[in-house]
Amino acid sequence: MWVKTAQSGMSAVFGTLMNTSGAEVTVVKATSTASPMMELHEVATVDGEMVMRPKDGGFTIPAGGMHELKPGGDHLMMMDVTTPVAAGTEVTVTLTFADGKSMQFTALGKDFAGGNESYQPSASPSTSMGG
Numbered sequence: 001m002w003v004k005t006a007q008s009g010m011s012a013v014f015g016t017l018m019n020t021s022g023a024e025v026t027v028v029k030a031t032s033t034a035s036p037m038m039e040l041h042e043v044a045t046v047d048g049e050m051v052m053r054p055k056d057g058g059f060t061i062p063a064g065g066m067h068e069l070k071p072g073g074d075h076l077m078m079m080d081v082t083t084p085v086a087a088g089t090e091v092t093v094t095l096t097f098a099d100g101k102s103m104q105f106t107a108l109g110k111d112f113a114g115g116n117e118s119y120q121p122s123a124s125p126s127t128s129m130g131g
């Protein structure tokens with residue numbers, strides 16, 4: 001798992017989430033040491049433009065399966081970086097599942113220029129921010 005370096009503002013966590021249990025799990029919430037406020041995002045094309053937005057229902061991972069988080073796809077969004085993330089530093093991310101259980105993992109800071117989709121805060125297809 002890795003996190004895009006950021007001094008402040010938004011950033012994102014990428015990598016592959018693996019479900020080694022025998023039951024389906026759904027990630028419904030995330031938080032981290034670098035940005036307590038996080039959202040689960042997907043990327044969609046709206047009016048020909050790539051936008052990211054909160055993913056309805058979270059990330060569901062089948063038993064024994066995996067869920068890839070990558071630039072241009074699903075990701076864990078840091079909404080407001082309060083502790084700067086430098087290359088090579090570790091960020092602890094906590095995921096909460098639909099059944100109330102949680103898990104932690106460590107993501108490593110990495111410089112990355114992509115993954116700058118416009119942010120679409122809610123289900124309002126006519127507006128997007130940034131560019």
Ligand SMILES: [Cu+2]
Binds near residue numbers: 012076
């Ligand atoms: Cu995002």
